[in-house]
Amino acid sequence: MSENERHEQSAVSENVGSEASAVSVMESGEPSAVSVIGLGQMGTRLAQAFLAAGHATTVWNRSAAKADALVAQGAARAATVEAAVSASPLVVVCLPDYATVSDLLGPVAERLRDRALVNLTSGTPEEAVTTADWASGNGADYLDGAAMSGTRLVGRPEALFVFSGSPEAFATHRTVLTSLGNSVHLGTDPALAPVFDTALFGLAWGALAGFYHAVALVGAAGVDPVAFAAVATGHMPFVTSLMAEHARQIKDGRFPDDDGTVEVHAAAMKHVLDTSRARGIGTDVPELIGNLMERAAADGHGSSGIASVVETITKGERHA
Ligand SMILES: NC(=O)c1ccc[n+]([C@@H]2O[C@H](COP(=O)([O-])OP(=O)(O)OC[C@H]3O[C@@H](n4cnc5c(N)ncnc54)[C@H](OP(=O)(O)O)[C@@H]3O)[C@@H](O)[C@H]2O)c1
CATH class of the missing domain: 1.10.1040.10 (N-(1-d-carboxylethyl)-l-norvaline Dehydrogenase; domain 2)
Structure with missing residues (x-):
């Protein structure tokens, strides 16, 4: 992809909004397959949103029982991490930290070739760059990402998800990713998503600190x-x-x-x-x-x- 195309893609990505998300899902008519690895509070909501949007969803979790409700809703259960990675062109991981991502995906790295890896685990800009390099070295497109709106809004248009890294991966899987909410591609540097994550967290806390003080004052x-x-x-x-x-x-x-x-x-x-x-x-x-x-x-x-x-x-x- 040329620099101009990248720029155009980035400009389009910045305009992804709630209505655009809904239209793109309806217009595509062909839901893509997605695998979700890590079914904690956030991963479970991600999988639910993919299922609700009609995407073929494969799930894996260390404690297998956490997948039961999702399987009852139509998800396919993968017996192993390797099976989960192999099941879909788009692999979404949501784990406590990057060390866990590395531990789980390291042994199955060759399975990631020609797939897109989307990492919605919270971490630092440096970890994002290291993981992007690792994914690229294993032939995978990589998007780092951050869920900005907690778990309650996931799947609704007002839930903000930021992504950075491969514009090709975002373009290819945009329909699936926008089923999570208002999914925005920030640019090609994988560090951008964690930078925005910390910046927006600080912004929300600034506003909430003011709110809590105000509640006490009027209280x-x-x-x-x-x-x-x-x-x-x-x-x-x-x-x-x-x-x-x-x-x-x-x-x-x-x-x-x-x-x-x-x-x-x-x-x-x-x-x-x-x-x-x-x-x-x-x-x-x-x-x-x-x-x-x-x-x-x-x-x-x-x-x-x-x-x-x-x-x-x-x-x-x-x-x-
Ligand atoms: N929850 C939120 O509102 C929220 C919002 C924004 C971002 N995030 C980010 O999303 C990520 C996940 O958060 P969460 O709230 O979903 O966490 P969580 O509810 O604590 O779930 C953690 C998940 O990671 C799995 N896990 C932990 N250690 C593992 C290991 N060594 N090997 C394999 N699997 C392991 C757990 O599996 P088991 O079920 O087997 O324990 C579980 O599926 C974090 O980076 C968090 O910062 C969360």
Whole structure:
């Protein structure tokens, strides 16, 4: 595949969305076979999603009984890892760590030749690159991947799955992979999936830390957490619109003060801190954010737009 074709493929992949997923499955009309190795919480949901989308699904798990319910739903049980790999052109592994992937697949490496290996095990960028090289050395196309939406949403259009590595493997097996949810190919570097995995995990935790603090704060005023969540979720489109606008500012390296300066936000965060203290709740979250704003101000960003804090983070110094 030429660089241009790769670029086109990548651009198309980035636009994979819920409606596109549903259409591609219906249009293909020819479900592909897939094998799933590792039927823990996540692997079981992956296999269920493949089955629900009508794909011929072969499963293997160390404790064989975990496959029983899937077999009752129409999956084929493989007696060995080798049989599971041999059964399908697409092999999906979901295990606790890369060492386990290596232990299980190492002895059957020759069976992977001319197949696509998709690894949805969590790991580091370095492990992804090492595994991609190993797969390539054994004649297999490799995609590293990460399931970003827990187990509950798997198989639904809003479940985000990110993949990186072989564009050929993603193109060939796109119909099967999009039956998991919103499956996005990030690029050819296999390290990208674990990099996005950690970045998006941190993003979700930033949002959730703010949410938990807010629930405690309004809770001190007697507000029901469920009632608060109903208001808070309606506020999220504003937050996501800031992400889109601030990404453009960061890319341009210009930080207008339209959404408030670092100093203005630091003063507002001090208000959150004081109010939290007055209510007797923990101050961990506003202190953390306030510290970042103070450090950005000390770096000379006080009168710049709030997104300029990214320059302080990128600089990489630790706050004393
Ligand atoms: N669960 C989630 O919400 C979630 C979300 C995103 C990513 N992930 C990632 O998905 C991967 C799997 O997570 P999980 O939640 O499905 O884990 P899990 O429920 O603990 O299941 C682990 C699976 O690995 C198998 N296994 C463990 N050690 C093995 C070994 N030495 N040889 C063969 N099989 C072995 C287990 O087999 P037995 O049944 O025989 O024990 C089981 O099928 C992890 O990397 C995790 O970080 C999980």
